[in-house]
Amino acid sequence: MKKKRLKLKKPVWFILIFIIFGTIAIISYNKIHAKYEAENTIEYKLSEIGYTDKEINTLKKYYNEAELKSLLDKKKDENLLEFMNNEHYIHSNYNRYLTFMEENRTDIETAIEYVNLNLDYEYYEAPVKVDYDLKNEILVNKYYLLDSDFVPDDLIDVTNKKYFYGDGFKVKKEVWDAYLNMWNDADAQGFYLIVNFAYYPYSEHEKAYNKAKDNNGTVYADNNVGRPGSDEHTTGLALDIFAKGALTTVTFPESDAYKWLKENAHKYGFIERYPKGKEYITGQSAESWHYRYVGIDTATFIYENNLTLEEYLTYYKSK
Ligand SMILES: [Zn+2]
Known part of the structure; x- marks a missing residue:
């Protein structure tokens, strides 16, 4: 039997080349896009400022997305992390901790202890x-x-x-x-x-x-x-x-x-x-x-x- 040789006409070559390059282009685009997406996450942006993965998880425990975003315009807040890592930290008291620290020049631990016990308020001031x-x-x-x-x-x-x-x-x-x-x-x-x-x-x-x-x-x-x-x-x-x-x-x-x-x-x-x-x-x-x-x-x-x-x-x- 006579062997049949595969003979492709010119337009077919063009189509094949087009498919190959097209595929490469799509794969590259997806890769670039994925990278772009990853770099657009809050986690990535926080890591760019210097927060470690563990610290980001701690932040995510207490902060919603808007609050996390608010951290992006500042440099890494070491104080905030020290607060959050204290076993007695109560998130709703955070602003009171800061005020207490400022007014009494205390450390974070003392601020947490006093505020948690309401001692930042005068007696009867805030029942x-x-x-x-x-x-x-x-x-x-x-x-x-x-x-x-x-x-x-x-x-x-x-x-x-x-x-x-x-x-x-x-x-x-x-x-x-x-x-x-x-x-x-x-x-x-x-x-x-x-x-x-x-x-x-x-x-x-x-x-x-x-x-x-x-x-x-x-x-x-x-x-x-x-x-x-x-x-x-x-x-x-x-x-x-x-x-x-x-x-x-x-x-x-x-x-x-x-x-x-x-x-x-x-x-x-x-x-x-x-x-x-x-x-x-x-x-x-x-x-x-x-x-x-x-x-x-x-x-x-x-x-x-x-x-x-x-x-x-x-x-x-x-x-
Ligand atoms: Zn008594």
Whole structure:
């Protein structure tokens, strides 16, 4: 059989060449275009300013696209990254951190600590809504004020004079049950605990505050009575505890009964709420007699980590 030779006519050659070059052109275009696209991403532009991939991921955790874009006109913001890499960084507080740092010339860590605890605000300046869902861990202080209609549930009357001096009082049942356990164990070890203050109704506090304000002005009333709703006793979860032989605010801090309470109260769900050295956080001078019920697990955690309720809620509970 005669072999057939493939003979291509000229126009066919042109078509073939056209296809080959056309393909090359398309591939090159796609490559260039892809490069162009990559170089147009925010990530690429941030890396051009000096941010590493890890840092870009950190930024993306907190910033939306518009905020990321706003970083492009500046040089790399090392401060911002140090903030974001701090384990206690709260993004919504960022501007307050900056203001606090500027006004107080502190470092980033201090700014984060103080602002997270609201300490950049004056007392009562910027009240935060109380989180009632926290139940036994509810936070009440000079930033978190209870609503005027707040009344704790499950209040009981304590009338047995064995347990208090002065008048009888109301307190939440769960708190009193826990207290009686503590009372019995303390008694067995030779400490006769005595309560002298417990539930403080909002309305009574309000009356006292208004009277002080009318007589001596707001500053005096704020400092000496405190705004209504700012007293932890209004939650029904706090007890002022003294002991036989140490019934005053002068003698109790020096007593063995206080030493016992300090080391043991958490086992029953109580914390020493206003410890020495943490006044700047609690907004209260040290009160070795003021105990707050939070439940055994929380009290133990707070005790073991040497925390205040403020620190516990800000740094551990909110995580
Ligand atoms: Zn108290």
